[in-house]
Amino acid sequence: MTQKIGFILLWLGFLSYGFIFAPPEDPNTFNLIQKLSAFEIEGINPLIVSLFNLMGVLPLMYAPLLLIDGKGQKLVAFPFVILSFAVGAFALLPYFAFREPQLEFKGEKSWLLKVLDSRVFGIFITGLFLLLFISGLQTGNWNDFVLKWQNSRFIHVMSLDFCMLVLLFPAILRDDLKRRKIAESRFFQTLIWLPILGTLTYFCVRPALPATSKQLSSFS
Incomplete structure (x- = not known):
């Protein structure tokens, strides 16, 4: 219960800061988003281009973790995954707040989960992240x-959202360790707490997810 309350307060605090206390919105923000989305990046600071693209890569990293975690949850993970591509941690924090610990994966992996896992x-995903970063x-x-971070709400909040997503990984990786039967491994226990580099390494070296023979929908 304490963890749930913590995530709810973190979500509400992040929302309040992003929409009330962050710097005012730059009038050129909509035009900037259009250009970034269309890959028209000439004249745009490469740091901003990289950050914008990484905000699409991070939800891709969360997708296999959340879709696997969502198996058997009353709370459907798929909508939160989709929304995270648009609003990042603003979409994931409510899921973390209301999900239940899921320590076992039941059912066969669908083709989508087989690819993502x-x-x-x-x-x-590690190569793509490092290339952009x-x-x-x-x-x-x-x-x-x-x-721009000091004067643009979009850049300011996107930067904080990036940091939030990077730091939130252990919240879901702890259960992933247990599902993969490696929760007792000091190597993996240490790895998941190393910001981003540990997470990327984990994606490359973690063992396959054991599954039962019961078939379930990949989006349940």
Whole structure:
């Protein structure tokens, strides 16, 4: 119960800050979002381009964890996964608040879960994340980014959302360890608490998810 209350308070606090206390919205925000969505990135700070794209990669990393966790939950995980591509942690925090611990995966994996749960997917998503992250760091203009972070609600909240998503992984990975029968491994226990690099490594080296023979829908 304490954990549920904590996630609810964190969600409400994040909402309040994002819509009330964050810097005012830049009038050019809508035009910027249009250009970023259409990959028209000429003249846009590479740090902003990288951050925007990473906000699409992080929900992809959460997708296999949440869709697997959602098996047997009263709370359907699929809508939260879809919404997270648009609003990030704003969509995931309510799921974390109201989900129940799910320590066993029941049923066969659908084709979608087989793809998302595969080591190949883990390596792919790790490579994609590192490519975007490193390219932004190497070619981005930090002075311009800090200025925009201080004066644009979109950039400001997106940056905080990125940090929130990175730090929230252990909240769902702890149960994932138990489902994979590796909760006693000190290596994996340590790995899931290392921000982002530990999570990416976990996706590449974790063992396959054991499943029973009962077939369930991948979106249940």
